[in-house]
Amino acid sequence: MFVIGVFLLSGCDHASTKLTVKTAPAVVDNPVKESQLTTITLTSQAEKRLGLKTTTTQNQSIGRTLTQHGEIVAVPGLTVSVTAPVTGKLHGSKLVSGRRVSKGQTVFTLMALPNDTSGLGADEEVAVRQKQLAVVQAKVDRFTELNKDKTTSDRLLQEAQAELKNAQAALEASQARQHFLTDKLTxxxxxxxxxxxxxxxxxxxxxxxxxTPSQLVSGGAPLFNVTSLGTVWVRVPVYAGDLSSVSGVQTARIQPLGENIDAGVRMAKAVAAPPTANPQAISTDLFFAMSNTDSAFQVGQKVSVTLSRGGSQSGLTIPASAVVYDIEGGTWVYELTQPHTYTRRRVL
Structure with a gap:
């Protein structure tokens, strides 16, 4: 009985033992290999809608160039400061920076302040002129009565009448000055x-x-500055290590930022300008003059500048339109590896 019980216990323990199988936390169906992440396949219809065209690379010899950023600056001597010729009050429409004006165009009208010949304030001068007018008027009235009685000459009466006109004009001028200062002109x-x-x-x-309009300005006070932009300069900071290779360049290729390779290109000529440099950036400034009669460029605008470095180099060339730029400025092209299949390649 004891032996049988032992076998029974041993058999039950063996049956209770089970194998555990680990389950993966996630399952990826149809995994893509890393080498295929840069490859895309398009249908014929997609290629037509996108307007894709392919071309073969060519080994060509091209001139060596240096592309730098530049800045549009005003030509020295073509900025004029306009000042008030005399003390007075400005009239006209509100003037804002950036407004275009033509030579001889009226920008403001200046109503000159009447001269103060008495050294008094506006109100005091009016009071004095009124008293002077009253005195002269009484004098004219007296000479008029005397002239009727033939007790005074006509010449004295005429002199008194002329003095009356002068006093009346002086009073009106002082009143105009008073009204001018109090904004009560009539x-x-x-x-x-x-x-x-x-x-x-x-x-x-x-x-x-x-x-601004309605402002009282003194003689010689600055009113506005106007800058001619028919011709502008392009300031190009060049790193000291590249300066020797472009120091003799006479022309530069100027283009707005963000344009296609051949869009909006203008040529500029080198000009002699006061030497300027930036020690922190270890750069020296070169200046080029460019026509801007259509006002396509503004002072302070950043542009792309291409300078010739002389000589040439050979290598594989592709159209500029085939280059794709990523968010970090990297350059890429898509190579047709199989029909309708394109693989992205980095341009070094």
Whole structure:
């Protein structure tokens, strides 16, 4: 009985033992190999819709160039500051920076402040002129009565009447000055005020504005600056290590940023300018003059500048339109490896 019980216990223990199988946390169906991540396959219809065209690479010899960023700057001497010729009040429409003006165009009108010959304030001068007018008027009345009685000459009466006219004109001028300072001008004040047209000295763009309409300005106060942009300079900072290879260049290829390789290209000529440099960037500035009669470029605008470095080098060439730029500035091309299959390759 004991032996049988032992076998029974041993058999039950063996049956209770089970094998555990581990289950994967995730299953990826049809995994893509890393080498296939840069390969795409298009249908014929997709190629037509995208307008894809292929070409073969060619081994050619091309000139060596250096592409730098540049900045549009105004030509020194073509920025004019306009000031008020006399003390007065400005009139006209509001002037803003960036507005284009033509040579001789009226920008402001300046109503000159009437001269203060008495040294008094506006109100005090009016009061004095009124008293003077009253005195002269009484004098004219007295001479008129005396002239009727033939007790005074006509010449004395005429002199008194002329003095009356002068006193009346002086009073009107002082009143015009008073109204001018208090913004209460009337039609009767206009003959006693001189209006000066402030014109643009040259055709260009308003750069800075220092005064506004209805503002009282003193003689010599700056009103605005105008800059001619018919011709502009391009400032090109060149790294000191590249300066020797482009120091003799006479022309530069200028293009707005973000344009296609041949879009908006203009040629600029080298000009002699005061030497400037940036020690922090270890660069020296080169300057080129460029026509800008259509105002396509603005002062401060950044542009792409291509300079010739002389000599040439040979290598595989492709159309510029075939180059694709990624978000980090890397350059790539797509190679047709099989019909309708394209593989991305980095351009070094």
């Amino acid at each position: 039609a009767a004040d206009k003959p006693h005020l001189s209006v000066i047209d402030i014109e643009a000295p040259l055709s260009g763009v308003i750069q800075t504005v220092s005064a």
